[in-house]
Amino acid sequence: MSSPESGNLAYLILLGAVLVFWLFVQNRDSLGKKAQAAAAWGLIFLGTIAGIGLWDDIRQTVAPQQAVFADQGRVELPRAPDGHYYVTLTLNGAPVRFVVDTGASGIVLTRDDALRAGLDLQGLAFYATAMTANGPVQTAPVEIAQMSLGPFSDSEVRAYVNDGEMDESLLGMTYLQRFKRLEISGGKMILER
Structure with a gap:
């Protein structure tokens, strides 16, 4: 002591x-x-x-936070109480929270998150169709100029804006495949580049 x-x-x-x-x-x-x-x-x-x-332990249990280890090139995402993995990325300078969805092929933004990232919704054409668990939805392709997760930064990232109702933006495999390692172990998702 x-x-x-x-x-x-x-x-x-x-x-x-x-x-x-x-x-x-x-x-x-x-x-x-x-x-x-x-x-x-x-x-x-x-x-x-x-x-x-015990407040730090209680807070981590109730609202687990992502951990970025820049020197090791690693990000750890704790499993949330609902069983999902959530991550906050910076899109064009704005923080956007995603649910990590290994069953989704692309990055799909809610309308609110697209606005937060500075995308112009007025000029979008919702002509693409995506198949979801709830059926088909209309989407509009967009390009995110800058997308960052801790020390990892990517330019000109393709994504879609969902025309339907969606609670959280989805981070799918087109982004997750940019990492050389994705592991789920001990209640954590580990991403490494």
């Missing part, structure tokens, strides 16, 4: 001791009920301290 941690612990113990001492001095007549209240407050205090100490 480091010096700051030891100092914080000593301060919390001293503060707790002072509060307990004050409680007993003020309420000498009804110590039984006060002891119960003190025990309850002590448990609340310990629970709060435990929650603060």
Whole structure:
């Protein structure tokens, strides 16, 4: 334990001791009920301290985050509680969240994500058809000038904008094949170039 941690612990113990001492001095007549209240407050205090100490672990479990290891040329995507893998890429300078879909052949953007990436939706022609689990949908081909995932950057990336309703943009195999290694192991998807 480091010096700051030891100092914080000593301060919390001293503060707790002072509060307990004050409680007993003020309420000498009804110590039984006060002891119960003190025990309850002590448990609340310990629970709060435990929650603060474990917050990073709790946050990672509830909302796992992607990790980029630029020096190793690797990106790790944790499996989300819903079983999918999500990744945030930068499209033309704007962050866009994708669900990784190894069953999709291309990159498919929602209308909102296409706007966020600076694409002009007015000039799009929705003439292409894509087959989805829910049937055919109309799509418009687009080109993303700059697409980045951590240290990995690609120019002039072909994608499609979906004309139908879609909750998340899809990152399909045309992008995933740019990596020399894709592995799913231990609840993580690992991408390496």
